Amino acid sequence: MSDAAGATPQRGFEAAEFAARLARAQALMAAEGIAGLLLMTEAEVRYFSGFHTLFWQSPTRPWFLFVPAEGKPIAVIPEIGAALMRQTWVEDIRTWSAPAPQDDGISLLQDLLSSYAAQGAQIGVMKGHETALRMPLGDYERLIASLPGLRLCDATSLVRSLRMVKSEAEIAKLSHICAIGSRSFAAVPDIAHEGQPLEDLFRAFRREALAQGADDVPYLVGGADQGGYHDVISPPSRRPLRAGDVVMLDTGATWDGYFCDFDRNFAIGSADDLSRRAYDTLWRATEAGIDAARPGATCRGVFDAMRAVIADMDDQGGDVGRLGHGLGTQLTEWPSFAGFDETVLEAGMVLTLEPSLGYGAGRIMVHEENIVLRADGAHLLTERAAPELPVI
Amino acid sequence: MSDAAGATPQRGFEAAEFAARLARAQALMAAEGIAGLLLMTEAEVRYFSGFHTLFWQSPTRPWFLFVPAEGKPIAVIPEIGAALMRQTWVEDIRTWSAPAPQDDGISLLQDLLSSYAAQGAQIGVMKGHETALRMPLGDYERLIASLPGLRLCDATSLVRSLRMVKSEAEIAKLSHICAIGSRSFAAVPDIAHEGQPLEDLFRAFRREALAQGADDVPYLVGGADQGGYHDVISPPSRRPLRAGDVVMLDTGATWDGYFCDFDRNFAIGSADDLSRRAYDTLWRATEAGIDAARPGATCRGVFDAMRAVIADMDDQGGDVGRLGHGLGTQLTEWPSFAGFDETVLEAGMVLTLEPSLGYGAGRIMVHEENIVLRADGAHLLTERAAPELPVI
Numbered sequence: 010m011s012d013a014a015g016a017t018p019q020r021g022f023e024a025a026e027f028a029a030r031l032a033r034a035q036a037l038m039a040a041e042g043i044a045g046l047l048l049m050t051e052a053e054v055r056y057f058s059g060f061h062t063l064f065w066q067s068p069t070r071p072w073f074l075f076v077p078a079e080g081k082p083i084a085v086i087p088e089i090g091a092a093l094m095r096q097t098w099v100e101d102i103r104t105w106s107a108p109a110p111q112d113d114g115i116s117l118l119q120d121l122l123s124s125y126a127a128q129g130a131q132i133g134v135m136k137g138h139e140t141a142l143r144m145p146l147g148d149y150e151r152l153i154a155s156l157p158g159l160r161l162c163d164a165t166s167l168v169r170s171l172r173m174v175k176s177e178a179e180i181a182k183l184s185h186i187c188a189i190g191s192r193s194f195a196a197v198p199d200i201a202h203e204g205q206p207l208e209d210l211f212r213a214f215r216r217e218a219l220a221q222g223a224d225d226v227p228y229l230v231g232g233a234d235q236g237g238y239h240d241v242i243s244p245p246s247r248r249p250l251r252a253g254d255v256v257m258l259d260t261g262a263t264w265d266g267y268f269c270d271f272d273r274n275f276a277i278g279s280a281d282d283l284s285r286r287a288y289d290t291l292w293r294a295t296e297a298g299i300d301a302a303r304p305g306a307t308c309r310g311v312f313d314a315m316r317a318v319i320a321d322m323d324d325q326g327g328d329v330g331r332l333g334h335g336l337g338t339q340l341t342e343w344p345s346f347a348g349f350d351e352t353v354l355e356a357g358m359v360l361t362l363e364p365s366l367g368y369g370a371g372r373i374m375v376h377e378e379n380i381v382l383r384a385d386g387a388h389l390l391t392e393r394a395a396p397e398l399p400v401i
Numbered sequence: 402m403s404d405a406a407g408a409t410p411q412r413g414f415e416a417a418e419f420a421a422r423l424a425r426a427q428a429l430m431a432a433e434g435i436a437g438l439l440l441m442t443e444a445e446v447r448y449f450s451g452f453h454t455l456f457w458q459s460p461t462r463p464w465f466l467f468v469p470a471e472g473k474p475i476a477v478i479p480e481i482g483a484a485l486m487r488q489t490w491v492e493d494i495r496t497w498s499a500p501a502p503q504d505d506g507i508s509l510l511q512d513l514l515s516s517y518a519a520q521g522a523q524i525g526v527m528k529g530h531e532t533a534l535r536m537p538l539g540d541y542e543r544l545i546a547s548l549p550g551l552r553l554c555d556a557t558s559l560v561r562s563l564r565m566v567k568s569e570a571e572i573a574k575l576s577h578i579c580a581i582g583s584r585s586f587a588a589v590p591d592i593a594h595e596g597q598p599l600e601d602l603f604r605a606f607r608r609e610a611l612a613q614g615a616d617d618v619p620y621l622v623g624g625a626d627q628g629g630y631h632d633v634i635s636p637p638s639r640r641p642l643r644a645g646d647v648v649m650l651d652t653g654a655t656w657d658g659y660f661c662d663f664d665r666n667f668a669i670g671s672a673d674d675l676s677r678r679a680y681d682t683l684w685r686a687t688e689a690g691i692d693a694a695r696p697g698a699t700c701r702g703v704f705d706a707m708r709a710v711i712a713d714m715d716d717q718g719g720d721v722g723r724l725g726h727g728l729g730t731q732l733t734e735w736p737s738f739a740g741f742d743e744t745v746l747e748a749g750m751v752l753t754l755e756p757s758l759g760y761g762a763g764r765i766m767v768h769e770e771n772i773v774l775r776a777d778g779a780h781l782l783t784e785r786a787a788p789e790l791p792v793i
Contacts, residue, residue, distance in 0.1 A: 063634075
């Protein structure tokens, strides 16, 4: 099944989308006795506010969004972001002239949180798996020490449960960028050729994805070598493509801040038997993943279904740690298709199936597709990879 | 003065570059009584190891590099990165099958750090301005609690003092990407036109920068509006360029992981008098910055020199908090051209001069150039902006 890509979606979201996210968060906060969420990471601030900017790439300034148990989110941000934040549905915007190393938002946060501390209230922060603290650790320690009585809890599972299930508006954006990615990969036989330095192929692929409508191609990795590549996270080298190479490109392209994340493999000139067999194994493992991924199944169950096929050739899966993951405003999101992840799949989740295997002498191969879960099972957002290793 | 861009530099660095960085770090560590640095952020891990990958965009896995007081750095990383790390000068590479939410490198770090804890040694972590904790806060707290006796200190100023001064090999990379950026901006009059949605101009600019040799254009923001723009960090809208607009593009393009970061302003059809005056003021403020930025001067001194010119039109500088910053493997690095920053400038620093001002009804204008400091003063890495607002 494939969700046909329609017209270009609208950028941004209606305020109703944010109101619905907030209502779901506040219901969970009430159930858990959480008086507020203090968020500071790009994906979380954007999820509850709609604040969308590449400026997060500058590490200089922290940004904060406080989600109270009642009422709308409160932004505590550098003045440079005020004009953009005023375009969102957030009304209470408190700013300071940043950077200010002696007080980068700390006194504003103290003003906001002191009444919570006086009440001994519980505030959620992101402390769990796949999170980071996007403010100076020293400032965080100083802030917390200045608010005796404040109880902190880990809000990771709460936020994770919301963000994992995408709205139809989000799915439309993800479907759109996946279609752009598919058209870009379809052009690879036209833009790749023997003798071309891998670096130049990467550059040509990026230009192609932009021409196809991507806003950006923040993530592009891959490899190429005789009879298979050895590494799946490297930047490109100047090594020219040679007959007998297997080349892999893995891209995270974006549209309106939503990612696709999938890869394609190609053989240059001709394909060796072992690589053809690895490709076939992974293609079938992906099929098994597509069949297994449906509401009610667990991530571990989908992982086991893919691994059972991969075991035909390799029992380690290349040791990349998992065989797929969530997808959204981040290149990789919760959950993981891994033995440790008992997350029950739900309709509306957007996920990657990413089986991999090690073969030959230190070679690795990866396959990847993007899917959305509906009540009746997995629908492909990507154009399915060819069933046999394509030869350029 | 302009540093002419020569041939394309080599990718990566010789081992001697890393040996020199390590020796400087260890000299400072000895002076400060620090037994090791526990690093986990992309720029720091890369600085001491050479480990370079876009995979950092996935938030799933933490990465650690330990720099001991004696001997080479030790990598504690997910197995998926082992093949790439083995290509660096790092020899001691300890891996685990990540992600592993119950133990994402923690027991490996405990093994590494327990002898330091037993001795009551002091370990540096990045806790200061412009830093973040790139591992789950819960894991960090658990790790530290498991190592009683370990003394932690803030290594920000130590690492900052090293990274702020670039080697000749780094300057060559920065010069190369600045030249690529300059050629890309020179093409804007050919790729921008009235009626073009800003989003399409952004896409065309990205394609142009790639064609000019950029590896990527991770950062591209800007604005366009009648008689001036209102915001300098927004993603592009679908609004078409109109006669009377002032349009600004601000780009962080990369080559081998090194950034340029500068912007250019253009008027569409014709330029209004107030925008022409703002442009002239900022052009002269940049000149004042170029003159003031020399070894021995302070960041505050350069800030004051630019602000004195900006005060002709505006006494707030648009309240973006500073008027330039360091540049390297991050889009923005220490130091800041700001009133709070008493950093003494040194030869080898690569910096942006970025004066801005508010004018008219809520309009803002920014200018930016990139420079390297030599013994005799500032040398431009970017092709100097036209002295009058260019009209397309």
